[in-house]
Amino acid sequence: MADDSARRADLRDKVARLAELAARRGVDTIVLRDPAALTWLLGCRVNVPQTLDAACLDVVVHLTDGPRLRIVTNAIEAPRLRDTELAWLDGDGVDAPGTSWSVVPWWEARDAALPTTSGASVGTDRPLDGARDLSADLRALRRTLTPHQAVQLRDVAADTAAAASEAALGLEPTTSEYAAAGLLASALLRRGLDPVVLLVGGVDRLDAHRHPLPTAAALGRRGMLVACGRRHGLVASVTRIVSFAPLTTAEQDGYRRLLAVEQAFLDATRPGARLGDVVATGTAAYSAHDFDPHEWHRHHQGGPTGWQPREFPADPGSDVVLDAGQVVAWNPSGGGWKVEDTTLVTPSGCEPLVHDPTWPTLAVAGRLRPDVLVR
Known part of the structure; x- marks a missing residue:
């Protein structure tokens, strides 16, 4: 659909902004965990319940060898996100970054599925072992709308x-x-x-x-x-x-x-x-x-x-x-x-x-x- 194509094109624009930030800060991977940052990137509901305090997913943005997104969530939320909030990501691969999923059991924390500093230089907007704090940079980045x-x-x-x-x-x-x-x-x-x-x-x-x-x-x-x-x-x-x-x-x-x-x-x-x-x-x-x-x-x-x-x-x-x-x-x-x-x-x-x-x-x-x- 035309609207889905526009959303994917907009996502590509935002990922390009993240790539510029990553280059300035010397990282090759950015992990988004803050609900406001996730909604800025994906334009969807990321909270269950619908509060502003905690998100039901994280997004890992890999910026080497072409940008790629990895959605990290649990087995409760993955089907709903794939079928509703993030169904538009399943485009033809031309106008959006490649997307993969990491799904953990509902009783396990998502942190184990997030990257560490081994093999990657990681920045994030919420605490993550070994990652650089990019929270202020990301707040400034999302402050200007596309x-x-x-x-x-x-x-x-x-x-x-x-x-x-x-x-x-x-x-x-x-x-x-x-x-x-x-x-x-x-x-x-x-x-x-x-x-x-x-x-x-x-x-x-x-x-x-x-x-x-x-x-x-x-x-x-x-x-x-x-x-x-x-x-x-x-x-x-x-x-x-x-x-x-x-x-x-x-x-x-x-x-x-x-x-x-x-x-x-x-x-x-x-x-x-x-x-x-x-x-x-x-x-x-x-x-x-x-x-x-x-x-x-x-x-x-x-x-x-x-x-x-x-x-x-x-x-x-x-x-x-x-x-x-x-x-x-x-x-x-x-x-x-x-x-x-x-x-x-x-x-x-x-x-x-x-x-x-x-x-x-x-x-x-x-x-x-x-x-x-x-x-």
Whole structure:
């Protein structure tokens, strides 16, 4: 299929990047064990359960005599991976590296099937006896999406936004936070998205709890839905607020001032910008728009994303330099309001991705930003 061919071609591109890294670091074999690195390489689900903590496979990338991949997994996961997640690897051998499998019994650790330093110079992203630590190099490598991944992320972001819209339209003031989370999870799953983060807050918790895990309490007059949807390993973050009564003038003003804070983050997000300087610009905007100058101390403001909800929360000391093809998600909050988007860094600036044309919007500095849905 055409899509499978595109995935194999994209894999070849990523393996070429790994080969360049291997040459710089003087290794001929790279072992990927970290879930974010595995999803970056393979574009599939690598976790059972669907968490971000441990993967059900490792990938050995042999870079001598032509690149070859070896999938190392156990006897439980191998049939499923071959039939579903990695079925697209079985191409004609022309547009993808050769692939082999090492399958161990479920009661044995996979480490014994991984290479050692005897006969090879090995680098890895998680501890492995005798291997060089390439974790920082691999994090930097995957931070910039391939063109194929950028297309995939746009689809993931649009579908995550549509799922949030669908869920919001099913809410009532009497809906419990748990039930709202169920509607959001259902809308994500129907679109083929894993709900890796689900937060819901009713009106009484919107300012006090910036990470409101759902409870049995009813939403009341206003509610907030927060989700991270994941597909092909790529993650999109979205926050949406629904009100069951018209906003007062003061409430409208508070939300618009927060969008002005977000604008400062987005305006500063461009190739060549130091991540910490973007944060400093954004956080300075709180006081400029009549928020407490320390409002940003109460919640992280976002950071690099793509393969995890956040690679790390960015702060003014973050020295990562942004480049085109990287992904960030900013989420300023204050006064009972929060706004969030997944944003692709482009050569001309940045492109917010989490947009649903059915959701009400406001124009802020030439960008369409989500408004509060009043029902």
